[in-house]
Amino acid sequence: MSEALAVAIIDLGIRRYTRVTSFCEVETVFGTDLIKIKVKGSDRMMKSLVSRPGSHIYLSIPPTSRSKNTPLLLSYLGSEFISNPFTVASVDEEAGQFMLVVRQMRGPTTKALSSFSNPLSIDINFALSLDGPYGGYTNFPDFSGSEFDGVLLFAGGVGATFILQLYKHIRAENPSLRVQTIWATRNINEAAWCTTQTNSSLLKERGLRLFCTRSGLESVDSPAYECSNTSDVEMSSLDKESKVDDKSLPVESFQRPNIRQIVNAFFQQGRGGRVGVVVCGPDEMAADVRRAVTNWVERDRDVWFHNESFGW
Template sequence: MRTPYSPLQLLTRLSHEQLKSSHQILGRIVFFLFSLHAVLYLNFFIRSNLLAKRIQEKDVIFGIISITLFAAISTTALAQIRHWNYRVFYISHVSIANILVVPLFLHVHHIRPYVWEVVIVNALHLLFRFTAHKTYTGTITLLPGTTLIQIRIPLTTLSSTLSWRPGQHVYLSLPTGKHYSASLSDQLTLRSKTNPFTVASIPVKDKELLLVAKTLTGNTKKMSELATSLAKQGGEAPSIPLALEGPYGASSHLPDLSSYDKVLLVAGGVGATFILPIYRSIVEFREPEHAGVPQVRFIWAVQRLAETQWAFPSSSASNAASSEPAVDDADSETGGDDAADGLTPSSSSSPAIEVFVTRGASSSSLPGSSPEEIELQENDALLSLEEEMKKPRAGMVLKTGRPKIAAIVDEVFSKGTRVAVVTCGPGRLTRKVREGWGGGWSRG
């Protein structure tokens, strides 16, 4: 059940995403037992010369329909199908699972109490999801020089989202650019064409929901096209209706990181949308008597510097006095501790985020661009954007090259200290972190 009120989630303190692996294992066991049930009965009918007679009776007919549907739902759940077309897997998985209860109910009477249990649980699931579904008004834009989509949703002081915890995520329905109606097609869109987005802001402090994601295929590509279309209208990005479901996520089950001696946070690319709110919750909300505890180190690896602009607003937007760039070591290029409006830490005493840039300005394409168009793009504008990003930014220490994860982990760990490590990003990065210290909690 995609709800924090699920009994399994309350008992295990795991989110529905973490429980999916158990769901997959149990699904395989159930399919195996049903298949064994069908094979053994078929063997019995053949050996008893009853097959011709029993195959025409309703209980056997509905049994065959049930096992066929189970085979279909198991086949479409294979990793190859999910990777080929996730939408095919999702729609078939949900629709077949709901259809299955009918032939199972008609198969034999002694299974019916369990079918009613399924119906009741599914009804509760739909109710919880319906109550978690809200419509807001916000903007959707493309970040210049990147393939990132940025969605901002202003909040009122009465909004229930202000109590959301850092690191949680929501499911964003595919925006249409127009108001959603109560029509069946719109309601199906709201619940089937969704993508998970981590809330990259702290709602109670920022008074907004910030969602950032990379443009890939499917829904994110359509969102990118919508953002491009809205941008062509000129002026500031217009507000459009956005439907969200949530919040969800395992971050609500994290231990109190402020109680540790040291905290190492490692993010790769858009994985910072998960790590940054957790980082800010430690450095901006800690009690005064605990100042300096824990020692926090935040490593953020990106391919291009422009990918960090959602987290580090331009210093020109602030009214703070300028200061000297913060330089961490010989590899550092620029940095800054001047105050700025936005998502960066508000305190100058907060530890700087170490941003590692692994590639240059022209190494990646923009959404919707062909190789020929990329060569003809305004490279000067992209380069100027990178240069603009290198100006002193609040809370950033800029470095080049890939972070040496093993050395960083060794430096953070020391005898007699309690260390927490949280990482989010590409699988290769999270594996390096886990290998560096031998395990722990990570989110890839």
């Protein structure tokens, strides 16, 4: 018990020392429960983010940015002990800034971020405490050589913040490698955050396939994915109206992606060599991808599989 407490105190001390506070631009993504956070990063942080795509940042709300109605003690405790990891969605090296895309939940951090994006909240400063980056591409295999026959990437919702950065890095590292990305979103607006970034051209590449549904029958609180018996992923819609023109985004289908069919086609089109498969999304999506890939492992195909998540 005492050893665990000592480790926790040391970890808290190190993170307090490396933490930086930066003023940020916070805005909501129309028609979704997503929040965009644009951060002016330090030189050290920007250098690390450029070399480590898919990294995440621990974000907390400092006392100066909390509502004046929040007791001082609660503001301090929240700043010290409540932090959440968010994957860096894009990096603009020239501007010296990066962007986070966060889904509004019921926790105190995303509730505070949601209030920041409200233009009526004039009593709140937009300063955020940031710690990192952590994780990222450092433990992945080398895709620059001829070891891999192809790489198949799956993103569910905001899981694209990790997958798109990985896709961009692999394409730059090995342009001749066969890489395909499947991005499944609740509705077309959830992909809109990517259209205003310097890497928006990624959405127009042939290797990226975007799937959306927008029936308008589901609420924001409804689950985004449901597993079916055919190993598909069901996307529910958030609203009937879309601020984004359908033609402005290369949506392949407004129906569910057939995970098994996509995996089978990718493996069949290759030369029979090693295949990398990465998924970042809900547990149901990861389970469907794993089941589809297992069929090929049982046929003696060499597969490197990675499921990116923050679960324990």
